Amino acid sequence: MAQSALVLGGGMVGVCTAWHLRERGYDVTLVERGVPGRETSYGNAGLIQREAVEPYPFPHDVLKLAQVALQRGNDVSYRLRDVLAVSPRLAQYWWNSFPSRYQISVAGYEALIRHCLIEHDRMILASGAGNLVARHGWKQIFRTVKGFDEGTAKALALTRRFGVESRILDSMELAREEPALKRTMTGAIYWESPYSVSDPGGLVGRYAASFTAGGGRILKGDARSLRTDGAGWCVDTVDGTVSGEQAVIALGPWSEVVTRMLGYRLPLFVKRGYHRHFGWKGTLNTPMIDAEAGVAMLPMALGLRVTTGAEFALRDAPLSTKQMDGSECLAREMLNLGDPVEATPWLGSRPCTVDMLPLIGQAPSHRGLWFHFGHAHQGFTLGPTTGRLCAELMNGEAPYIDPSPYRPSRFGRAAQA
Numbered sequence: 001m002a003q004s005a006l007v008l009g010g011g012m013v014g015v016c017t018a019w020h021l022r023e024r025g026y027d028v029t030l031v032e033r034g035v036p037g038r039e040t041s042y043g044n045a046g047l048i049q050r051e052a053v054e055p056y057p058f059p060h061d062v063l064k065l066a067q068v069a070l071q072r073g074n075d076v077s078y079r080l081r082d083v084l085a086v087s088p089r090l091a092q093y094w095w096n097s098f099p100s101r102y103q104i105s106v107a108g109y110e111a112l113i114r115h116c117l118i119e120h121d122r123m124i125l126a127s128g129a130g131n132l133v134a135r136h137g138w139k140q141i142f143r144t145v146k147g148f149d150e151g152t153a154k155a156l157a158l159t160r161r162f163g164v165e166s167r168i169l170d171s172m173e174l175a176r177e178e179p180a181l182k183r184t185m186t187g188a189i190y191w192e193s194p195y196s197v198s199d200p201g202g203l204v205g206r207y208a209a210s211f212t213a214g215g216g217r218i219l220k221g222d223a224r225s226l227r228t229d230g231a232g233w234c235v236d237t238v239d240g241t242v243s244g245e246q247a248v249i250a251l252g253p254w255s256e257v258v259t260r261m262l263g264y265r266l267p268l269f270v271k272r273g274y275h276r277h278f279g280w281k282g283t284l285n286t287p288m289i290d291a292e293a294g295v296a297m298l299p300m301a302l303g304l305r306v307t308t309g310a311e312f313a314l315r316d317a318p319l320s321t322k323q324m325d326g327s328e329c330l331a332r333e334m335l336n337l338g339d340p341v342e343a344t345p346w347l348g349s350r351p352c353t354v355d356m357l358p359l360i361g362q363a364p365s366h367r368g369l370w371f372h373f374g375h376a377h378q379g380f381t382l383g384p385t386t387g388r389l390c391a392e393l394m395n396g397e398a399p400y401i402d403p404s405p406y407r408p409s410r411f412g413r414a415a416q417a
């Protein structure tokens, strides 16, 4: 008889895990409270980021810290009360960003990122989603000479160390390649290998449809009803209680709701982000991100999606329009945006861990339970890569990537229920 599994959460990470388990012949039920791919995996920048071999560290540069503390830039913002509430976790994040520890995280991150295009390609092909994906990279644009010089030096270092390809464009070359730009920029790094997706939630939906076409089941239900059931696990859905020998928690920024319920105190936090679409009628040859200023401009099916940098706030804290307003203003300096499509910005939360690496592996205190979350800034990129890894581990196969950097037990007592 086929082995059975429950996958909790229908974002990019959960859907890809379910897909890979189904490919191994498992009887898989994916349990989602809403519709797959409508939360964080919907609202992101839609980039499959082959270049993102280094996770975002906590800044250690005094000038940058002062700029963030004084809320001078638009790339990072925070709610003081919320930052205080998660300060022990942020302190661990800061600690893990010191160069020697950070390099350990970089090694673990790069080992995943290097597979992202190949693993997405398999799923794009299987799900017939090629029309949603453009394979022409994105441009990191700069407004200051200092930023451009630092950025290009870093890009060259990434090419030397990891073989990530990029092309440096000076101000004139950028203006020629992107004639829609109104403002003169200092230059750009053109990351040519990443993909961009015109409807990120739609891509997750296609992967989910490929999963069900292959015999998988998606049911509406609440992961908070997860409990043990004889030798396995069960959860309540609108179609009744369903069970599986194994269960995977893949609830993105809501994972902690269920892990806490089970007694774990994992060092997780979120970095929130916003987007809004504009009825822009122009043409961009690739998406563009001005990371220095904190704004991304992404041609998508619903219009030009403008996204923000990171907001340090609790997941369920009220929406603040400040950072989105700042990003809109910056984008208007560069493009004729047109009117907003939505009445209010979309808000989502990147699920982060204090060492910048996702958790992928067996729950230390529960048999047959698996953790698969914490993909932070690159869960849309990494879902197929870590979905395969998680399925291989659950199935007892030799994993294609060394799983040790992501094992939940690395957090010691916090990972014990």
Ligand SMILES: Cc1cc2nc3c(=O)[nH]c(=O)nc-3n(C[C@H](O)[C@H](O)[C@H](O)COP(=O)(O)OP(=O)(O)OC[C@H]3O[C@@H](n4cnc5c(N)ncnc54)[C@H](O)[C@@H]3O)c2cc1C
Pocket: 008, 009, 010, 011, 012, 013, 014, 031, 032, 033, 034, 035, 036, 037, 038, 039, 040, 041, 042, 043, 044, 045, 046, 047, 048, 049, 221, 222, 223, 224, 250, 251, 252, 253, 254, 272, 273, 274, 275, 307, 308, 348, 349, 350, 351, 373, 374, 375, 376, 377, 378, 379, 380, 381, 382
């Ligand atoms: C502004 C912004 C830009 C970003 N840009 C990029 C990018 O360009 N590239 C990239 O790779 N990443 C990007 N990210 C990060 C990326 O979006 C996330 O890492 C990724 O979407 C996380 O996927 P997930 O499946 O873990 O979580 P989610 O997509 O949030 O999925 C979790 C699912 O769990 C479900 N759920 C929650 N609670 C319950 C419950 N009780 N019962 C049942 N179901 C439940 C939710 O409904 C949801 O569908 C960005 C994020 C933001 C915010």
